[in-house]
Amino acid sequence: MAAADELTFHEFEEATNLLTETPDAATTSRSDQPTSQGHVAVAVGSGDSYGAEDEVEEESDKAALLQKQQQQPGFWTFNYYQSFFDVDTSQVLDRIKGSLLPRPGHNFVRHYLRNRPDLYGPFWICATLAFVLAVTGNLTLVLAQRRDPSIHYSPQFHKVTVAGISIYCYAWLVPLALWGFLRWRKGVRERLGPYTFLETVCVYGYSLFVFIPMVVLWLIPVPWLQWLFGALALGLSAAGLVFTLWPVVREDTRLVAAVLLSTVVLLHALLAMGCKLYFFQSLPPEHVTPPHQAASLPTNIPLSPTLPRSMAPS
Amino acid sequence: MAEAEESPGDPGTASPRPLFAGLSDITISQDIPVEGEITIPIRSRIREFDSSTLNESVHNTIMRDLKAVGKKFMHVLYPRKSNTLLRDWDLWGPLILCVTLALMLQRDPADSEKDGGPHFAEVFVIVWFGAVTITLNSKLLGGNISFFQSLCVLGYCILPLTVAMLICRLVLLAGPGPVNFMVRLFVVIVMFAWSIVASTAFLADSQPPNRRALAVYPVFLFYFVISWMILTFTPQ
Numbered sequence: 001m002a003a004a005d006e007l008t009f010h011e012f013e014e015a016t017n018l019l020t021e022t023p024d025a026a027t028t029s030r031s032d033q034p035t036s037q038g039h040v041a042v043a044v045g046s047g048d049s050y051g052a053e054d055e056v057e058e059e060s061d062k063a064a065l066l067q068k069q070q071q072q073p074g075f076w077t078f079n080y081y082q083s084f085f086d087v088d089t090s091q092v093l094d095r096i097k098g099s100l101l102p103r104p105g106h107n108f109v110r111h112y113l114r115n116r117p118d119l120y121g122p123f124w125i126c127a128t129l130a131f132v133l134a135v136t137g138n139l140t141l142v143l144a145q146r147r148d149p150s151i152h153y154s155p156q157f158h159k160v161t162v163a164g165i166s167i168y169c170y171a172w173l174v175p176l177a178l179w180g181f182l183r184w185r186k187g188v189r190e191r192l193g194p195y196t197f198l199e200t201v202c203v204y205g206y207s208l209f210v211f212i213p214m215v216v217l218w219l220i221p222v223p224w225l226q227w228l229f230g231a232l233a234l235g236l237s238a239a240g241l242v243f244t245l246w247p248v249v250r251e252d253t254r255l256v257a258a259v260l261l262s263t264v265v266l267l268h269a270l271l272a273m274g275c276k277l278y279f280f281q282s283l284p285p286e287h288v289t290p291p292h293q294a295a296s297l298p299t300n301i302p303l304s305p306t307l308p309r310s311m312a313p314s
Numbered sequence: 315m316a317e318a319e320e321s322p323g324d325p326g327t328a329s330p331r332p333l334f335a336g337l338s339d340i341t342i343s344q345d346i347p348v349e350g351e352i353t354i355p356i357r358s359r360i361r362e363f364d365s366s367t368l369n370e371s372v373h374n375t376i377m378r379d380l381k382a383v384g385k386k387f388m389h390v391l392y393p394r395k396s397n398t399l400l401r402d403w404d405l406w407g408p409l410i411l412c413v414t415l416a417l418m419l420q421r422d423p424a425d426s427e428k429d430g431g432p433h434f435a436e437v438f439v440i441v442w443f444g445a446v447t448i449t450l451n452s453k454l455l456g457g458n459i460s461f462f463q464s465l466c467v468l469g470y471c472i473l474p475l476t477v478a479m480l481i482c483r484l485v486l487l488a489g490p491g492p493v494n495f496m497v498r499l500f501v502v503i504v505m506f507a508w509s510i511v512a513s514t515a516f517l518a519d520s521q522p523p524n525r526r527a528l529a530v531y532p533v534f535l536f537y538f539v540i541s542w543m544i545l546t547f548t549p550q
Contacts, residue, residue, distance in 0.1 A: 078453075081454060082454050082456070084454075085451075085454040085455050085456075087525075087528070088524040088525055088528075089524060089525060089526070089527040089528050090524070092528060120451070120454075120455070120528060123451075124451075124531065124532060124535075127532075127535065128535060131535065131538075131539055131542075135542055138542075138546060152429075153548070154429035154430055154431075154548070155430065155431045155543075155546040155547070155548065156429060156430075157421075157430065157431050157432040157433075157436060157543075160432075160436075161436075
């Protein structure tokens with residue numbers, strides 16, 4: 001890039017282009033939280049030194065200027081929340097694609113969010129997932145009843161409520177806990193600030209997207225296929241989370257990093273398992289015919305017969 | 315209720331075109347006012363009309379409101395270039411439709427807690443909070459539509475699905491069976507598509523073009539959930 005080019009007034013898209021090329025370049029986020037004074041990710045030696053110093057200064061100057069120009073509205077105004085929905089269709093689709101195909105070098109927050117988190121994705125992906133869970137759970141029941149008319153079919157509407165509450169709690173409380181934990185670990189070290197709360201929510205929200213096709217594919221009543229799809233989706237989703245969290249966490253002690261990452265993956269796995277067992281489970285035993293007939297319904301049998309029956313909804 | 319007092323002679327809507335003529339490009343014209351009008355716009359005629367609406371019979375008052383609601387129903391069923399729903403919004407129609415739908419969808423009180431369809435309150439909450447959420451979403455994305463206009467449009471566009479519910483209940487009287495189910499599925503799908511087309515005709519224009527899909531997707535999800543509730547309804 002010519003130096004004269006750098007000195008002319010750039011649209012903000014230029015800055016994002018720069019940011020893609022040098023994903024570790026410094027940038028200040030438009031975060032409105034009073035406690036975090038914007039986070040500056042320094043180009044720590046990952047081998048990508050494109051003469052990082054000049055561009056670091058350019059970026060921070062540009063971003064600081066932009067920040068001064070934009071009034072930061074208070075959190076009680078409508079405009080404050082409008083800034084979190086400042087995305088186009090193509091951007092949302094891009095972010096979804098990015099969450100479906102996690103790559104080791106590409107940090108979701110830096111590469112796709114570009115430090116401009118949105119609330120549209122997490123909110124509507126959670127809503128879609130909750131309703132798809134309820135609908136496909138109901139559909140499994142319908143299909144099971146087709147094969148065995150003795151099963152009592154009913155549209156179990158309470159599952160919609162359960163699905164909604166559990167998905168939203170997971171997608172918002174777990175990022176809150178994670179964010180809190182990371183901030184506590186970082187303490188006063190502002191140089192390597194963790195992600196803002198919204199970025200964490202965004203990462204979790206978009207990582208839940210891969211569960212939607214997984215849940216739809218669970219309609220196929222072949223148990224090993226269901227577990228295969230589950231494992232695949234969980235792998236993709238957890239990989240996305242781990243690759244995003246790794247740059248922040250690797251500066252910490254090895255023990256803490258390992259524990260944190262394994263907790264994140266474990267919680268994600270628990271969510272997937274919970275969905276599978278609760279929404280795709282057989283009816284309570286009193287509605288099902290004697291075991292030799294029940295055995296003919298593959299959806300009702302979990303693979304590991306030692307699962308405690310206490311997991312069944314009462 | 316938001317109605318222009320001179321509603322019988324509505325100038326903006328009488329376009330002498332055959333039905334479905336403009337279905338391929340059903341959009342609203344650009345010069346509509348963003349905010350609906352809740353009061354009588356022409357101030358000088360207030361005193362003349364005030365005494366007449368006070369002294370008129372109850373029958374006249376009710377029929378005027380019912381006619382306005384009925385006219386909007388027609389606009390939903392036959393979407394064409396018109397901005398009646400937006401200019402003279404009201405929430406009576408959505409309320410009537412929501413209550414009808416919830417009454418028809420609610421579960422048998424004899425059902426156990428875990429089985430059965432939705433309660434009356436659950437349907438009500440889904441419809442109204444769904445509509446509010448979609449409206450908020452559309453406004454946050456930068457849409458150029460007012461809160462109640464959007465609620466009005468979303469509520470009125472439930473009409474095809476309410477009709478589908480009525481048809482499904484009638485069809486279910488004939489007894490269960492695969493043919494029964496196919497007929498119901500077909501009806502619900504057609505009405506679902508109709509709802510989406512009708513609401514998109516009114517709402518899509520108010521969004522900036524690069525975010526139109528983002529604003530329409532929640533509408534799709536909303537009507538999908540309502541259609542699902544209608545389709546899975548089983549009389550106990």
